Amino acid sequence: MTRINFVEVAFDSLRINRLRSALTMLGVIIGVAAVILLVSLGQGTKNYVEEQFAGLGSNILIVTPGKIETKGGPPIIGSARHKLTLNDSRILEKKGYLFAGVAPVVFGTAEVRYQNRSRNISVLGVTPAFQDVRNLHVEIGSFLGEADVESRRRVCVLGRTVKRELFGNANALGQTVKVAGTLFRVVGIMEKKGISLAIDIDDLVFVPVRTAQELFDIDGLFEILISVRNTNDLDSGKELATSLLKRAHNRNEDFTITNQAAILSSLYTILDTLTYVLGGIAAISLLVGGIGIMNIMLVTVKERTNEIGIRKAVGARNRDILLQFLFESTALATAGGIAGILAGVAGAWALKLLVPKLPVSIPAWSILLSFTFSAFVGVFFGVYPAKKAASLNPIEALRYE
Amino acid sequence: MRSEPPREPLLRLRGVTKLYEAGAGRVVGLSDVDLEIGAGEFVAVMGPSGSGKSTLMNILGCLDVPTSGTYEIKGTSVAGLSSDHLSELRNREIGFVFQVFHLLPRYTALRNVELPLIYAGVPREERARRALEELRAVGLEDRKGHLTNELSGGQKQRVAIARALVNKPSLLLADEPTGNLDTRSGEELMEILAGLNASGVTVVLVTHDPVLARRAHRTVYIVDGRLVSVERFREIRG
Numbered sequence: 355m356t357r358i359n360f361v362e363v364a365f366d367s368l369r370i371n372r373l374r375s376a377l378t379m380l381g382v383i384i385g386v387a388a389v390i391l392l393v394s395l396g397q398g399t400k401n402y403v404e405e406q407f408a409g410l411g412s413n414i415l416i417v418t419p420g421k422i423e424t425k426g427g428p429p430i431i432g433s434a435r436h437k438l439t440l441n442d443s444r445i446l447e448k449k450g451y452l453f454a455g456v457a458p459v460v461f462g463t464a465e466v467r468y469q470n471r472s473r474n475i476s477v478l479g480v481t482p483a484f485q486d487v488r489n490l491h492v493e494i495g496s497f498l499g500e501a502d503v504e505s506r507r508r509v510c511v512l513g514r515t516v517k518r519e520l521f522g523n524a525n526a527l528g529q530t531v532k533v534a535g536t537l538f539r540v541v542g543i544m545e546k547k548g549i550s551l552a553i554d555i556d557d558l559v560f561v562p563v564r565t566a567q568e569l570f571d572i573d574g575l576f577e578i579l580i581s582v583r584n585t586n587d588l589d590s591g592k593e594l595a596t597s598l599l600k601r602a603h604n605r606n607e608d609f610t611i612t613n614q615a616a617i618l619s620s621l622y623t624i625l626d627t628l629t630y631v632l633g634g635i636a637a638i639s640l641l642v643g644g645i646g647i648m649n650i651m652l653v654t655v656k657e658r659t660n661e662i663g664i665r666k667a668v669g670a671r672n673r674d675i676l677l678q679f680l681f682e683s684t685a686l687a688t689a690g691g692i693a694g695i696l697a698g699v700a701g702a703w704a705l706k707l708l709v710p711k712l713p714v715s716i717p718a719w720s721i722l723l724s725f726t727f728s729a730f731v732g733v734f735f736g737v738y739p740a741k742k743a744a745s746l747n748p749i750e751a752l753r754y755e
Numbered sequence: 756m757r758s759e760p761p762r763e764p765l766l767r768l769r770g771v772t773k774l775y776e777a778g779a780g781r782v783v784g785l786s787d788v789d790l791e792i793g794a795g796e797f798v799a800v801m802g803p804s805g806s807g808k809s810t811l812m813n814i815l816g817c818l819d820v821p822t823s824g825t826y827e828i829k830g831t832s833v834a835g836l837s838s839d840h841l842s843e844l845r846n847r848e849i850g851f852v853f854q855v856f857h858l859l860p861r862y863t864a865l866r867n868v869e870l871p872l873i874y875a876g877v878p879r880e881e882r883a884r885r886a887l888e889e890l891r892a893v894g895l896e897d898r899k900g901h902l903t904n905e906l907s908g909g910q911k912q913r914v915a916i917a918r919a920l921v922n923k924p925s926l927l928l929a930d931e932p933t934g935n936l937d938t939r940s941g942e943e944l945m946e947i948l949a950g951l952n953a954s955g956v957t958v959v960l961v962t963h964d965p966v967l968a969r970r971a972h973r974t975v976y977i978v979d980g981r982l983v984s985v986e987r988f989r990e991i992r993g
Contacts, residue, residue: 359873359879362873362879363873366862366866370861370862660857661859663857664857664858664859664870665870665874666842666845667816667818667845667851667857668845668846668851668870668871668874668918669842669843669845669846669847669871669874669875669922670842670874671838671839671842671843671874672838672839672842673839674874748818749813749818749819752818752853752857
């Protein structure tokens with residue numbers, strides 16, 4: 355016989371007090387929207403970084419000259435006492451049975467000029483192996499060959515941006531450009547690659563590694579990139595490279611080998627943490643929204659004392675009043691949660707449109723979590739006011755004006 | 756309409772005393788009240804303000820329980836009932852009409868009349884049907900969709916009567932029902948109460964107006980929490 359429709363009663367009450375209901379929901383709406391938006395932002399940042407490193411491959415070991423005592427990072431530039439040489443690279447290539455490719459790299463900046471146009475560009479001295487190790491390929495013409503390296507030929511391959519800036523739509527292949535005052539013949543144009551690791555791959559000029567050493571007047575290398583055949587062999591590959599290089603360097607470990615994947619994974623951990631922290635901060639605003647609900651519900655109980663008295667006089671039991679008020683707060687929080695999800699998703703989309711570079715994505719767990727949390731907030735912060743309402747004495751409640 | 760076995764009154768109060776804890780000491784609300792009201796009776800309760808009228812009304816209406824003494828409705832004692840049981844008892848047995856109407860504002864007249872049925876667990880359609888019936892009985896069928904704060908005082912009190920009667924209670928408790936009405940609406944309301952009583956509803960009317968009390972079958976007088984004779988009442992009032 356006790357089939358009390360407290361749901362109907364609660365909805366009646368919410369409908370009758372539309373403005374108050376809407377304002378109460380606002381706190382939760384903002385909270386949930388903030389959680390979703392900030393988590394999406396964090397996730398977007400991670401996606402961005404992932405995209406940046408994606409071209410690098412997860413099977414790369416980077417050998418840099420110099421050794422630092424603290425672990426976990428590349429050495430500070432200029433701290434190298436012993437150089438990495440092309441000989442080191444050759445040893446790795448010859449004896450590194452785990453390696454798919456070994457690419458010595460020389461790095462410098464030079465003025466590159468064609469006719470009256472000139473730019474200051476990063477110049478990479480590389481070998482043919484560089485193509486496969488870094489997964490960068492030539493689109494027009496050919497890449498640098500073994501012979502180009504051995505004979506220190508003055509040939510170069512241009513990145514897309516460099517080509518456009520210097521040549522416009524004209525054909526660049528076979529033309530000569532001046533790199534740091536020396537004439538180089540253009541043998542190839544790289545395919546469009548975009549930005550990776552904050553370096554615009556398209557804005558580079560590639561020359562044979564020995565030519566670069568000559569050009570910049572250095573005999574060492576900037577780094578040696580090693581691609582390992584099998585991702586599982588990254589650790590053993592690192593050991594192999596270490597022992598090979600130590601032997602070549604009179605047992606001195608005067609170089610550093612960085613496992614790119616390891617650094618990436620710790621970076622991702624940091625970014626994940628960032629996402630959680632952002633979400634947590636937003637969750638605080640959701641909590642504040644919940645307290646707002648409690649606040650309004652408490653005021654409501656006071657304001658509706660007479661109503662509670664009337665309901666009790668005509669037969670509402672404590673439980674009926676409790677459930678009505680509890681359901682009101684839960685409905686407010688849940689509706690606010692849904693509206694907040696819509697607002698948050700809309701906000702994330704807007705952000706995506708405004709900042710196309712940031713690949714904002716909304717993780718499903720953030721939606722689920724913020725919704726569950728808002729519903730929980732409604733129940734949790736609704737209990738106290740509802741209990742207060744239920745425990746009112748009907749006589750006093752009727753007398754209250 | 757409601758058949759009670761003879762000799763068994765609808766309501767029976769025996770030595771009912773109600774004390775209130777108030778600050779320093781106790782305030783006597785009711786003192787040793789004996790009262791029986793039979794089914795179908797129309798009883799007026801008269802007394803000056805502060806005499807214990809409201810306390811008596813609260814106890815009769817199961818809004819409150821006596822400190823000592825017994826109160827029985829249809830032979831069942833209310834002593835020791837939980838507040839939820841009292842709610843159920845009010846829902847089933849008692850209809851209230853208050854001086855200040857006590858309708859839910861911003862709810863329609865029909866919704867207000869439905870209220871007791873909601874707590875009786877009556878399904879929606881039946882609820883609406885019975886509420887409409889009751890509104891028709893007080894001549895307000897055409898006002899069912901009006902919000903109660905849009906109604907006149909007389910109309911509000913008729914909605915309140917419809918609400919009081921919708922769950923077919925044993926007792927209609929009216930506390931100064933004409934107190935906030937103009938003379939004409941007051942007259943009309945008393946006609947309705949008299950008519951209801953004629954059709955078998957037990958009515959207890961709490962008032963301080965002797966003219967209204969004259970409409971009842973009998974009048975009980977209350978002074979300082981005690982029932983007194985009419986002579987004693989006149990003496991005190993001077």
